[in-house]
Amino acid sequence: MMPLRGNPLLHWTAWLALALLLLAAPFMIEALLGRAWVRIADVALLFIMLALGLNIVVGFAGLLDLGYIAFFAVGAYSYALLASPQFAVHWPFYVILPLGAAMAAVFGILLGAPTLRLRGDYLAIVTLGFGEIIRVFLNNLNRPVNITNGPQGITLIDPLQFGGFSLAQTHQLAGLTFTPVHNYYFVFLAGALISIAISLRLEDSRIGRAWVAIRDDELAASAMGINTRNMKLLAFAMGATFGGVAGGLFASFQGFISPESFHLIDSIMVLCMVVLGGMGNVWGVVLGAVLLTALPEALRYVGPLQQRWFGEVFVDPSDLRMLLFGLALVLMMLFRPSGMLPARRRAPGPLPAAAGKAHGNG
């Protein structure tokens, strides 16, 4: 992603070409693969935002969050409740998206505050529980007062709207047809680019260095004067914020959400993107998000293939996907723990063991 350093003209030409490519991508994808894949590209961009958010928590600060999708759910439901016939309120997106992000951050802090002063493992199990518990609430908060509409979910969510330009309608501009998936592509592209920019700037900031220090050796980091608890809390809240924004965008994009969209499986999927791509490496995480969004789509063809070859479907493609994810998590940790694109700051070779409880000074 660093095209031709040294020659300024070539450098800028390369960046310009990349920008044009990204702008033209939805039309090229539509021409080559069909409109369904434009939608997949949208989802990939959304997952880039999510994965970058989780990367702040897992990759930078080294905290394992196994219920990340819960923050996505908080953002999505915040958006859905404030921009749908559910409560008959239709606030504009530039009010709700920040609100949803703030809600997610608040949940992040509520969850992180009791656990982050303890060992990191507790965070993993608390977030794992929270990710499932939030579904219990979403499913049951339809009585006595109907808030979430229970398992039926919330429908008719307002699309994003810029002035009179609704993203849910098809527009003709400059001879090109902008269907809703095209419109959202550009919004999500902007979101993903902003997330990448924030992540890159964070990585090289004082805060980012503090996170990496905590990840590599918490004791040493606190000896250097880093307030480890607050820094961890900040990482957790910031990751949640990314999830909240992505959730709001998701709600507007889909127009419908239900508790079933926010399963443990989805948390694991985002985690896989971060781990496979390379924990702590922004470009690695982007690559992981794109690959892992496209892979399940490709796996869809496995079902019919089994049907043709064996006469019946042995492995449901979505189960196959989960089996591969589980396997990938184990194998990556065993053989290439730093991911496809390892983070720069990480020392080559095995890291010195973080001081574990039982095997600290080995």
Add this chain to the structure above:
Amino acid sequence: MEIFAQQIVNGLVLGSIYALVALGYTMVYGILGLINFAHGDITMIGALVSLTLVQLLAAAGLPAPVVLGLAACGAMLVCAALGLSIERVAYRPLRRAPRLAPLITAIGVSILLQYSAALVWGKQYISLPSIIEPVRFTLFGAQMTLLQATIFLLACTIMGGLLWFIKASRMGRAMRATEQNPDVAGLMGVNTNTVIAFTFLLGSAIGAIAGLMVVLYYGIGHYFMGFMLGLKAFTAAVLGGIGNVAGAVLGGLLLGVIESLASGYIGDLTGGVLGSNYRDIFAFLVLVLVLVLRPSGLMGRHAGDRA
């Protein structure tokens, strides 16, 4: 009052199952400092294996006690082998890796087990053939079945046996030594690899029994059943003080009673606003409260600080 006694009895029976599963978490955590996310799913495998065995053996017309005994043995064998191989393949190579690595493999193994089970048993609920006639009796004003009583007593026997084993046997002493300091234990001639492998074997076999008990108690099994069970058992372990075997027993029983009372009375207390469909959140609330108020648990020695 009768309802109260009934909830206590139900809670104790359920809690004794939680305690059995919690033993697996707490033993591994005590020795390796690792949350073995896969343990709940090992229990699930134990449950489904024993379910299948019960189905097969009952169809063969064997008497119920024989069926259950054989099912328990089969499930224990499968789970012990599974626990051993998971430790060997997924955890041992990462013993000196950064903290995050074994946690991520643990969650990976958990997912692998769940979806392998979905592959073998399908995703639908599997119900237990009715092989035991429910025998009811009354105890302190509470209805109880013979099955519940058996589960409770058997669980208590296993827990007592384990406590004795850890306290008195040679292997138990090696386990305690490894828990305190694996390096020094190694210098003293303890083969720590064997001890750790044995811990996994023991925890998984006990988990298998717990799995059979869950199947008998609820009458159904499911590929995802290990998740909530694992979460609750882990909560029980933390409540009792993670790493402490007696604490896990206490935490399990206590959690069972808390959950049973809370879900039994939540409807009355909130005037019918919240129902027992919130059952699953109590364990989580207990977990968060314990972590806020007393992270070392009821019987833990030191705070679960990063040491």
